[in-house]
Amino acid sequence: MRFNNQQGDQSRADAIALRARCAIAGFTLLETILIVLVVGLLAAIATPSWLTFINHLQLNIAQDQIYRAMRIAQSNAKRDKDIWQTSFREKDGIVQWSIHPAMGKTCILDQVHWHSLSSTIAIYKDKNKKGKSETTLAKPKGD
Template identity: 95%
Template sequence: MQFNSQQGDQSPADAIALRARCAIAGFTLLETMIVVLLVGLLAAIATPSWLTFINHLQLNMAQDQIYRAMRIAQSNAKRDKDIWQTSFREKDGIVQWSIHRAMGKTCILDQVHWHSLSSTIAIYKDKNKKGKSETTLAKPKGDCSNAGVWRVQFNYKGNTNGQLGQITLITKNNSTTQRCVYVSTLIGALRKGRYHPKPNNSKKYCY
């Protein structure tokens, strides 16, 4: 009885298939490494853009809150035939706002309810490149603990109570990313604005 001396040996076809599988496996590993490297590079590139997007989103949300707060105070003033105001302050590095009845010329009560904006948001208090303030709402001074709160008041007609101005918000890590809300007329017109590279006629960059 003869035995095939090739029995048990790998055929040429099997050898070729094995080499092909090894080559494919090796290429897949290399490809995976390249993909991982590319993902890392893209992540490094995309991270600043993502952070910018988040900052803009939080700033837009803060601007909307400020705008709505002013609108509510204006509506309450017309409803109650009384002076209402929206107040703004920074406490422990957090911007806060409150809607309440007017409480005199200088102070507001501690009992009013304050709402906080994102901790990444600040009120822009510095002067701009033209030497003008971008936050110009009334900020009465007094002896009480709440002295220095920015405010805007509305009378029973919904008109501003003799004050015009704006409040400008920035992100704490980028003062050129700005959003503002301003009272533009004595009849209580409210507008939203954003930073522009060129100032307007009032030498403001947020309009």
């Protein structure tokens, strides 16, 4: 009988120890809510900066593509000793570019292969301070 009593005491001690470990093993509801609020606040602060960074990155990529297209047209003109040009258009709200031999005043819209820029890039068509129209990629849409 004494043996069973010692075994019972041991199992009760194990149960108490297990409950004590479980009590400190997790987070309370209040702690969890505070963590969610802090993470949400940090996300709300960081999101505008992140979106601005992404917009400027897309603009830089588009500017690089346009620069490379103009350099390729220049290289082709030197190689072929003929006039090459880089053309731009806006189709369905997407800015596109193409490199091709110059065709004078002939319309070349569908005769060449067009490459698309990011959908966040727009052609800025306003007049400058001198009243002249310019086309530039000054800023991404929504900025």
